[in-house]
Amino acid sequence: MTHVLVVGGTxxxxxxxxxxYAASGAKVTVIGRDAGRLPEVAxxxxxxxxxxxxxxxxxxxxxxREAGQDGLxxxxxxxxxxATEAEVRADPKKGERIDQTNVDGVGHVVEAALPLMxxxxxxxxxxxxxxxxRPDPWTTRYATSKRRAMSRFASYREKAAAxxxxxxxxxxxxxxxxxxxxxxxxxxxxKPFLQQEAHAVAVMKKALDRQQAxxxxxxxxxxxxxxxxLLPAPLxxxxx
Numbered sequence: 658m659t660h661v662l663v664v665g666g667t668x669x670x671x672x673x674x675x676x677x678y679a680a681s682g683a684k685v686t687v688i689g690r691d692a693g694r695l696p697e698v699a700x701x702x703x704x705x706x707x708x709x710x711x712x713x714x715x716x717x718x719x720x721x722r723e724a725g726q727d728g729l730x731x732x733x734x735x736x737x738x739x740a741t742e743a744e745v746r747a748d749p750k751k752g753e754r755i756d757q758t759n760v761d762g763v764g765h766v767v768e769a770a771l772p773l774m775x776x777x778x779x780x781x782x783x784x785x786x787x788x789x790x791r792p793d794p795w796t797t798r799y800a801t802s803k804r805r806a807m808s809r810f811a812s813y814r815e816k817a818a819a820x821x822x823x824x825x826x827x828x829x830x831x832x833x834x835x836x837x838x839x840x841x842x843x844x845x846x847x848k849p850f851l852q853q854e855a856h857a858v859a860v861m862k863k864a865l866d867r868q869q870a871x872x873x874x875x876x877x878x879x880x881x882x883x884x885x886x887l888l889p890a891p892l893x894x895x896x897x
Contacts, residue, residue, distance in 0.1 A: 659683040665736030667694040669834045673858035686724040711762030718769035725773035732780045759802035774822045781825040782810045791886040830878035832857045850878045
């Protein structure tokens with residue numbers, strides 16, 4: 658039986674992917690920070706749910722080893738933390754939380770999971786198209802964290818290959834998740850090329866099934882980001 662572990666899988670796209678794999682007959686485990694969400698996931702979805710915070714290395718690595726004691730075929734890192742620049746300035750701890758969750762957590766989880774991966778297994782990171790933006794003095798802490806997360810994830814490619822494990826980088830654009838609506842005052846956000854969550858999950862599942870190394874979507878937003886990165890600094894600064 659295929660064993661899938663989703664870290665950050667009690668809500669949003671992580672939970673969506675967990676549901677997909679559970680529906681296909683896989684043995685699925687999710688790890689989430691919010692203990693309050695675990696019973697609902699376990700009871701309603703029939704998915705094994707465990708509590709851990711990715712910012713606490715010893716805790717998350719213990720949970721990953723517990724979840725993967727019989728081997729893992731697929732690990733998906735979906736954990737993430739977002740705060741606006743205004744929130745980071747008002748509370749620097751939120752900036753630290755961004756880095757600890759979006760960057761350091763990737764290292765904690767991948768290091769623990771690699772020895773548990775079965776021959777031909779795969780590790781995936783759900784990043785953000787914000788991480789593809791060219792670094793500038795005005796780049797947000799969140800975008801910087803996502804760029805660093807992608808770099809850290811890529812640094813494991815050689816080590817993963819030695820375990821005969823593939824890596825897949827999933828880079829979605831704006832997705833109409835519950836969290837994005839919360840950040841937008843409960844309303845549907847007005848974002849370019851906004852995607853429905855179910856569509857984003859389907860695109861990522863297809864990329865994983867095909868064992869793609871990288872999947873950036875939607876292509877329209879990816880094209881805009883590439884164009885933006887080619888602009889001279891004075892024009893890029895207008896985006897602030």
